[in-house]
Amino acid sequence: MKPYYITTAIDYSNGDPHVGHALEKVGADALARWHRLRGEPVRFIMGMDENAQKVIQAAEAAGRTPAEWLDAMSERFDATWRRLECSHDDWIRTTEPRHVRGVTALIEAIRARNPDDLYVGEYEGLYCVGCEEFKSESQIRDGRCIEHPSRDLIPTRERNTFFRLSRWRDPVLAAIRSGAFRVEPAIRRNEVLRVLEDGLQDISISRGRLPWGIPFPGAADQTVYVWFDALINYLSVTGYPDAGYDGLWPADLHVIGKGITRFHCIVWPAMLLAAGVPLPHMVWAHGYVQWGGAKVSKSEGTSVSIDSAIARHGPDALRWFLLREIGFENDGDFSFERFDARYDGDLANGLGNLVARVTAMIEKYWNGVVPAGPAPAEPLDAAGDRCLAEYTAAMDAIDLKGGAAAISQLVSEANGYIVATAPWALAKAGEDARLDFVLGPLARCLLRLSVMASPFMPAKAQAMWTALGQERSPEGAWRVAQQPDVAGARIAKPENLFPKPATS
RNA sequence: GGCUGGGUAGCUCAGCUGGUUAGAGCACGGCACUCAUAAUGCCGGGGUCGCGGGUUCGAGUCCCGCCCCAGCUACCA
Numbered sequence: 001m002k003p004y005y006i007t008t009a010i011d012y013s014n015g016d017p018h019v020g021h022a023l024e025k026v027g028a029d030a031l032a033r034w035h036r037l038r039g040e041p042v043r044f045i046m047g048m049d050e051n052a053q054k055v056i057q058a059a060e061a062a063g064r065t066p067a068e069w070l071d072a073m074s075e076r077f078d079a080t081w082r083r084l085e086c087s088h089d090d091w092i093r094t095t096e097p098r099h100v101r102g103v104t105a106l107i108e109a110i111r112a113r114n115p116d117d118l119y120v121g122e123y124e125g126l127y128c129v130g131c132e133e134f135k136s137e138s139q140i141r142d143g144r145c146i147e148h149p150s151r152d153l154i155p156t157r158e159r160n161t162f163f164r165l166s167r168w169r170d171p172v173l174a175a176i177r178s179g180a181f182r183v184e185p186a187i188r189r190n191e192v193l194r195v196l197e198d199g200l201q202d203i204s205i206s207r208g209r210l211p212w213g214i215p216f217p218g219a220a221d222q223t224v225y226v227w228f229d230a231l232i233n234y235l236s237v238t239g240y241p242d243a244g245y246d247g248l249w250p251a252d253l254h255v256i257g258k259g260i261t262r263f264h265c266i267v268w269p270a271m272l273l274a275a276g277v278p279l280p281h282m283v284w285a286h287g288y289v290q291w292g293g294a295k296v297s298k299s300e301g302t303s304v305s306i307d308s309a310i311a312r313h314g315p316d317a318l319r320w321f322l323l324r325e326i327g328f329e330n331d332g333d334f335s336f337e338r339f340d341a342r343y344d345g346d347l348a349n350g351l352g353n354l355v356a357r358v359t360a361m362i363e364k365y366w367n368g369v370v371p372a373g374p375a376p377a378e379p380l381d382a383a384g385d386r387c388l389a390e391y392t393a394a395m396d397a398i399d400l401k402g403g404a405a406a407i408s409q410l411v412s413e414a415n416g417y418i419v420a421t422a423p424w425a426l427a428k429a430g431e432d433a434r435l436d437f438v439l440g441p442l443a444r445c446l447l448r449l450s451v452m453a454s455p456f457m458p459a460k461a462q463a464m465w466t467a468l469g470q471e472r473s474p475e476g477a478w479r480v481a482q483q484p485d486v487a488g489a490r491i492a493k494p495e496n497l498f499p500k501p502a503t504s
Numbered sequence: 505g506g507c508u509g510g511g512u513a514g515c516u517c518a519g520c521u522g523g524u525u526a527g528a529g530c531a532c533g534g535c536a537c538u539c540a541u542a543a544u545g546c547c548g549g550g551g552u553c554g555c556g557g558g559u560u561c562g563a564g565u566c567c568c569g570c571c572c573c574a575g576c577u578a579c580c581a
Contacts, residue, residue: 012581052581123579160579190508191576198507203579226581262578287575325516331574332516345530349543357540364539408529419545424538496541 003041006032006253007234009260010047010094013073014054017080019304019322019334020257020289026319027286027328027400028255029086033455034395034403036087038478043248045237046081047092048074049230051213051223066212070095080306084315085458092237094229100214102236103229107217109241109275110163117164117274123204126153160204161219163228168270169200175269175279182282183265184398185329188258192265200266203228231268235277251280258285284398287331289322304334312336313343316457317498320347320404323456327401344500350411351449352498355464357418358442359493365427370443370469371436372487378441383413384448388481391452400456407452414445443468443491444484450474451481460497467494 008028011021025046032044050070059069070093078091092099111118173196175181176189183189206222207213213223238248256264264283272279291304309318321342326332362368387410394402417438426435447468454461454474465474469489474480 014581049581054581125579165579187509187575194507194576195578198577201578205579225579227579230581258575260581261576266578338516341530348541353541353543355540357543359540361539405529412529415544416546418539419537422537422539427539493540498541500541 001041003043003248004032004035004253005043005045005238005248005251006035007045007237007251007255008088009254009256010049010092010230010233011077012049012052013070013077014058017077017306019306019309019318022080022084022306022309022318023289023322023326023328024255024257024286025081025086026084026322029081029084029088030319030323030400030403030455031253031255031395031398032087033458033475036475037451037455037481039476043090044088045090045092045234046078046086046088047090047233047237048077048094049226049233050074050093050095051226051229053207053212053226056212067095083310084306084319087458090237092233094214094233098239099229099233099236102240103214103224103232104217105241106232106235106271106275106277107224109277110271111218113276114164114274117167118205119162119164120159121162121202121204122157123160123162124155124157127156158204158208160208161206161216161222162202163205163271163274165202165267165270166200168273169196171273172196172266172269175273176265181265181269181279183261184282184284188261188265188283188285192261195262195266200270203267227263227267228271231263231271234280235272240277246278250278252282254280254283256283256285258287261285284328286328287326289326290331290333291335304336309334309339312339313347313498313501316460317343317347320456323400324404324408325401328398329401343498346408346411347498348500350408351453351460352496354411354414354449355446355467355497356493358414358439358446359467359491361423362439362443362491363493365423365435366439366491368491370440370486370489370491378417378437380414380417380441380445383417384410384441384445384484387413388448388452395455403452404456407449407456410445410449410452414442414449417445418442440486443486443489447484447486448481451477463494463497467492 006028008024011017028044028046032042035042048070055066055070059066062069064072074091074093081088107118172181173193176183176193176196183192203225205225205228206216206219207225208222211223213226214229216222216224234251234254235245235249238245240249254264261283264285269279306318312318313321317339321334321339324346325338325342326334362370387406390409391403391406394400394406421438423435423438426432426438446464447470450461450464450468450470451474453464454477458475461474465477468486469491470480470486
């Protein structure tokens with residue numbers, strides 16, 4: 001069975017990773033875990049974009065060689081995502097030989113299959129010496145570079161290799177319209193369709209003046225334009241062009257930020273079509289994390305570090321906040337006020353308190369061992385079925401906010417059930433049969449919640465799972481979510497899952 | 505300027521192809537309970553559904569105009 005192959009955008013390292021990057025990683029990770037949960041084989045990939053032209057300057061500024069500097073950045077990013085419990089199976093860096101091979105092979109495949117798609121032409125543009133790059137219209141104000149208004153822009157010509165992107169407009173358009181290549185959510189698809197309908201210009205895909213990058217096949221004095229190279233990481237990580245790469249390719253899902261939609265939804269499919277490689281099934285472009293309503297930006301002091309967010313309430317809570325509050329579609333705001341509110345409400349008073357009260361009652365009234373009990377027939381079992389159905393539908397639709405909401409809904413149902421049945425009153429009255437009847441559904445509900453929470457909060461879900469006397473982990477335990485059974489399990493009240501800080 | 509979305513309770517948002525008194529969560533007020541992390545449950549106050557026209561027996565829900573916000577407007581990773 002071909003694995004569900006999911007990717008995130010490879011990171012371009014121009015500073016420390018921040019919560020904006022983190023949303024994409026934990027969202028993709030939750031999706032990867034969701035597919036694993038249901039027993040599918042999954043291949044989940046992240047990596048680094050290392051052929052950017054600023055690498056050399058950045059390395060110099062840090063007093064390192066480019067290779068040293070890149071190693072350090074790669075390590076830092078990878079370690080950060082691991083701290084956030086990301087479960088990627090591979091980490092591709094575009095300076096690796098396997099990627100250089102993949103890029104070379106794809107360009108040669110285009111040349112072999114569609115020779116006219118690659119041609120030498122003149123690129124003419126305004127070059128900013130300060131930035132050391134060509135500037136587009138949107139980067140120019142009053143005829144000057146926005147970043148370096150004191151310097152003159154120099155009209156410059158360069159002989160480059162061009163990719164005949166224009167030729168692939170209709171095929172890409174058709175692929176999107178037919179659903180063979182899905183662009184989601186709809187707002188992004190509309191955006192892409194509009195651009196396609198307006199027509200495409202060819203793009204230059206080699207650069208002559210850059211000493212850092214992948215040599216352009218057949219033009220040794222040039223390097224591959226960094227975007228053209230970067231996109232190919234999704235393919236080179238599969239082993240392309242070696243036989244068997246199609247055991248993984250085509251990708252099921254590329255998770256990206258909305259800012260790079262065009263490259264992924266226009267240029268990338270055109271490249272693949274030109275090379276005769278199948279298109280990925282879907283691109284999902286998420287929104288951005290904002291800070292006080294403004295785009296997260298290091299230079300404007302509007303970023304929040306991942307370290308400080310993790311220090312606040314831990315990695316699971318950060319994942320929960322990002323996916324529950326901000327979600328994976330629209331932009332959303334990060335603030336410590338909202339983070340605290342979600343932590344206190346959803347996690348400490350919600351899920352955590354529910355686990356505490358139920359496990360405490362099971363210890364107190366059952367001595368921690370769940371009796372066989374009656375079949376699942378209580379209202380709470382039915383509520384669990386409903387919430388699970390909502391959860392499933394949301395997760396399949398990549399509606400992570402909705403999936404998380406279904407978890408909170410079930411927590412709320414369980415709390416309502418507890419008050420309605422008042423197990424403590426049953427215990428006092430010595431109504432043991434009824435007490436068993438009431439605690440059974442609650443234990444089953446917790447087991448379900450553990451499984452449902454596992455894509456969002458892997459460590460906390462594991463802690464719940466263990467507290468319920470289960471072996472191994474909730475990963476892959478989808479059947480348990482559907483038909484929870486805890487009869488005979490030895491349950492122990494865990495440490496507070498989500499302790500409240502004394503100061504807040 | 506063009507294009508695409510959006511403007512619904514203090515805040516974040518649901519409201520599908522038009523149809524009973526416009527909903528949820530959070531926040532706020534009151535009541536109840538004690539198994540639980542002073543946690544939980546119930547009840548309640550609160551909205552001219554951006555503005556102005558129109559179609560219709562009937563419009564947040566369709567049409568026209570206007571105002572405001574966001575994104576995109578392509579060789580920036």
